[in-house]
Amino acid sequence: xxxxxxxxxxxxxxxxxxxxxxxxxxxxxxxxxxxxxxxxxxxxxxxxxxxxxxxxxxxxxxxxxxxxxxxxxxxxxxxxxxxxxxxxxxxxxxxxxxxxxxxxxxxxxxxxxxxxxxxxxxxxxxxxxxxxxxxxxxxxxxxxxxxxxxxxxxxxxxxxxxxxxxxxxxxxxxxxxxxxxxxxxxxxxxxxxxxxxxxxxxxxxxxxxxxxxxxxxxxxxxxxxxxxxxxxxxxxxxxxxxxxxxxxxxxxxxxxxxxxxxxxxxxxxxxxxxxxxxxxxxxxxxxxxxxxxxxxxxxxxxxxxxxxxxxxxxxxxxxxxxxxxxxxxxxxxxxxxxxxxxxxxxxxxxxxxxxxxxxxxxxxxxxxxxxxxxxxxxxxxxxxxxxxxxxxxxxxxxxxxxxxxxxxxxxxxxxxxxxxxxxxxxxxxxxxxxxxxxxxxxxxxxxxxxxxxxxxxxxxxxxxxxxxxxxxxxxxxxxxxxxxxxxxxxxxxxxxxxxxxxxxxxxxxxxxxxxxxxxxxxxxxxxxxxxxxxxxxxxxxxxxxxxxxxxxxxxxxx
Amino acid sequence: xxxxxxxxxxxxxxxxxxxxxxxxxxxxxxxxxxxxxxxxxxxxxxxxxxxxxxxxxxxxxxxxxxxxxxxxxxxxxxxxxxxxxxxxxxxxxxxxxxxxxxxxxxxxxxxxxxxxxxxxxxxxxxxxxxxxxxxxxxxxxxxxxxxxxxxxxxxxxxxxxxxxxxxxxxxxxxxxxxxxxxx
Numbered sequence: 201x202x203x204x205x206x207x208x209x210x211x212x213x214x215x216x217x218x219x220x221x222x223x224x225x226x227x228x229x230x231x232x233x234x235x236x237x238x239x240x241x242x243x244x245x246x247x248x249x250x251x252x253x254x255x256x257x258x259x260x261x262x263x264x265x266x267x268x269x270x271x272x273x274x275x276x277x278x279x280x281x282x283x284x285x286x287x288x289x290x291x292x293x294x295x296x297x298x299x300x301x302x303x304x305x306x307x308x309x310x311x312x313x314x315x316x317x318x319x320x321x322x323x324x325x326x327x328x329x330x331x332x333x334x335x336x337x338x339x340x341x342x343x344x345x346x347x348x349x350x351x352x353x354x355x356x357x358x359x360x361x362x363x364x365x366x367x368x369x370x371x372x373x374x375x376x377x378x379x380x381x382x383x384x385x386x387x388x389x390x391x392x393x394x395x396x397x398x399x400x401x402x403x404x405x406x407x408x409x410x411x412x413x414x415x416x417x418x419x420x421x422x423x424x425x426x427x428x429x430x431x432x433x434x435x436x437x438x439x440x441x442x443x444x445x446x447x448x449x450x451x452x453x454x455x456x457x458x459x460x461x462x463x464x465x466x467x468x469x470x471x472x473x474x475x476x477x478x479x480x481x482x483x484x485x486x487x488x489x490x491x492x493x494x495x496x497x498x499x500x501x502x503x504x505x506x507x508x509x510x511x512x513x514x515x516x517x518x519x520x521x522x523x524x525x526x527x528x529x530x531x532x533x534x535x536x537x538x539x540x541x542x543x544x545x546x547x548x549x550x551x552x553x554x555x556x557x558x559x560x561x562x563x564x565x566x567x568x569x570x571x572x573x574x575x576x577x578x579x580x581x582x583x584x585x586x587x588x589x590x591x592x593x594x595x596x597x598x599x600x601x602x603x604x605x606x607x608x609x610x611x612x613x614x615x616x617x618x619x620x621x622x623x624x625x626x627x628x629x630x631x632x633x634x635x636x637x638x639x640x641x642x643x644x645x646x647x648x649x650x651x652x653x654x655x656x657x658x659x660x661x662x663x664x665x666x667x668x669x670x671x672x673x674x675x676x677x678x679x680x681x682x683x684x685x686x687x688x689x690x691x692x693x694x695x696x697x698x699x700x701x702x703x704x705x706x707x708x709x710x711x712x713x714x715x716x717x718x719x720x721x722x723x724x725x726x727x728x729x730x731x732x733x734x735x736x737x738x739x740x741x742x743x744x745x746x747x748x749x750x751x752x753x754x755x756x757x758x
Numbered sequence: 759x760x761x762x763x764x765x766x767x768x769x770x771x772x773x774x775x776x777x778x779x780x781x782x783x784x785x786x787x788x789x790x791x792x793x794x795x796x797x798x799x800x801x802x803x804x805x806x807x808x809x810x811x812x813x814x815x816x817x818x819x820x821x822x823x824x825x826x827x828x829x830x831x832x833x834x835x836x837x838x839x840x841x842x843x844x845x846x847x848x849x850x851x852x853x854x855x856x857x858x859x860x861x862x863x864x865x866x867x868x869x870x871x872x873x874x875x876x877x878x879x880x881x882x883x884x885x886x887x888x889x890x891x892x893x894x895x896x897x898x899x900x901x902x903x904x905x906x907x908x909x910x911x912x913x914x915x916x917x918x919x920x921x922x923x924x925x926x927x928x929x930x931x932x933x934x935x936x937x938x939x940x941x
């Protein structure tokens with residue numbers, strides 16, 4: 201780079217210093233004099249300023265376009281940037297060979313939509329504040345308008361000096377100051393649909409219609425499409441949603457973590473205005489720790505660290521885990537509290553222990569409602585020999601095709617534990633009080649039996665969540681009598697019903713049969729899920745048919 | 759003409775203004791930076807001027823050039839603002855601003871051609887210079903901060919950025935002339 205005249209160089213230097221705001225009055229006077237007296241100098245001045253303006257605009261537009269509003273065609277670029285940021289040193293960042301396009305896509309996009317977010321995204325960070333102001337000018341928002349409301353709380357204890365309890369449906373206005381939740385849980389829903397679950401102790405603030413400030417504590421954020429662009433601002437970083445679910449944890453000492461459970465978000469490290477800031481795109485499964493000095497490091501994603509949903513009615517805190525159906529069969533909520541060896545008696549519909557229930561042979565096929573569990577509808581023994589045979593739900597649903605069993609069983613449906621036992625058989629029954637290494641929970645049927653879960657009742661227990669799929673492994677497990685040679689091979693038929701329709705059937709499985717891995721989608725309107733097992737014709741003896749690790753997968757609901 | 763008639767419907771008019779603003783915002787910003795050669799002041803003034811344009815959009819005559827209208831307003835309002843709010847220690851005289859006005863309007867009108875060419879020229883920079891550009895314009899660091907970070911004197915970095923800008927200007931002009939020659 202050479203070949204410039206001395207005059208060009210001197211003028212260029214004056215322009216650089218002026219643009220930076222670092223020029224002395226005498227030097228500025230010199231700049232002005234050169235521009236006035238020399239048309240070539242005026243031309244150089246304007247061209248250099250235009251290039252500088254474009255560089256500023258280019259960077260800011262790139263920032264906004266990629267960080268705030270990635271279009272499908274940006275996806276590849278974002279992915280590259282994400283990879284780049286993972287490996288790039290914190291300071292020595294060299295630009296990509298293929299920089300972002302100079303021309304902001306704003307003009308094109310603006311023809312299609314003029315939502316607040318699209319305006320901000322299209323305008324570029326340099327003008328983002330302007331456009332936001334402009335939006336407010338065009339669409340005035342009353343200062344008193346709340347940005348979020350508290351929709352539920354569980355065991356919430358607020359800092360006393362706030363002077364007032366925050367109740368469900370409490371409205372939160374931007375700028376009303378920070379709130380301190382000493383313990384418990386609070387769910388906030390923003391006007392744009394963003395949901396935030398705050399877990400105490402935490403100090404947080406509704407900073408705007410699309411922003412939460414978090415001084416310390418942890419929150420879980422779920423953003424539907426309407427809330428893309430929602431931001432969580434912590435002292436040392438800012439997370440901007442790009443269509444995601446993520447958890448943010450801020451320690452009182454200034455360090456912060458982001459755990460990206462789904463989707464992606466932009467992470468900008470560095471809190472002070474004007475200070476150097478580092479940014480990256482966080483994708484699903486990634487987690488970062490941001491130190492007070494803005495250094496970032498990869499950490500392990502802790503998927504179940506954050507409370508995602510609560511139900512004050514059910515006293516429930518959901519951290520993203522599946523609903524454990526074996527736990528429910530053992531008398532638990534599906535998230536804990538169930539006991540091994542307990543089950544539901546098919547004669548009475550009441551809780552029964554394995555010891556007492558197992559030896560009582562039942563020939564009733566009638567459906568029995570279980571009154572003691574909020575979302576287990578009832579139990580039954582498949583068969584047509586008794587009155588009411590074929591009924592599988594409290595609403596009278598029938599499944600005639602499944603009525604091929606003998607109508608006989610042993611006592612009930614139980615919460616049991618099994619252990620993989622290859623190469624002898626796939627699973628063997630174990631006596632255990634709780635899960636441990638290699639030991640897995642299961643719903644066990646001794647002989648024939650069936651159980652129906654009321655999914656609508658379960659949905660009411662976990663509001664804001666959607667049931668996505670039923671998962672389990674179907675197998676016949678060997679117990680001590682089989683292993684001692686008292687009984688020979690044992691055969692069982694399995695069936696899974698969705699509102700009375702078979703969605704899985706497994707015939708004549710033995711303890712040597714390859715277990716069936718089930719993953720059955722749950723439809724939004726589906727109410728009943730039924731698991732049933734029937735003797736396959738050999739004998740009832742030692743037919744331990746099990747659904748291993750039976751669970752319902754939950755996701756956040758839009 | 760890129761503008762359509764502002765509708766009597768207020769919402770449509772607002773949307774039309776935003777559409778036109780988004781189309782021309784970088785030109786308006788470039789113009790203001792030429793009149794007020796200081797990044798910080800220009801950004802601040804840009805916001806103020808656009809807010810005024812928004813309020814006065816009802817005066818805009820449909821079918822005429824939005825950019826010409828916007829730059830006239832910008833010029834007028836910059837004069838007003840500089841009288842009432844003294845920002846930097848230094849600013850151009852009205853005489854200089856009048857002299858620059860017409861040329862600046864021409865420059866910003868042709869900014870689209872400059873954009874693509876500038877992108878190509880950035881690729882021709884040495885890696886170390888690209889890193890400086892990245893820090894200044896994409897990371898938003900001031901030259902003083904970059905100097906601290908890389909352990910160089912501020913003055914040497916001013917010279918470095920000047921060298922980069924002179925190269926870019928030369929490169930852009932050469933390519934623009936070549937493109938004009940082709941057409």
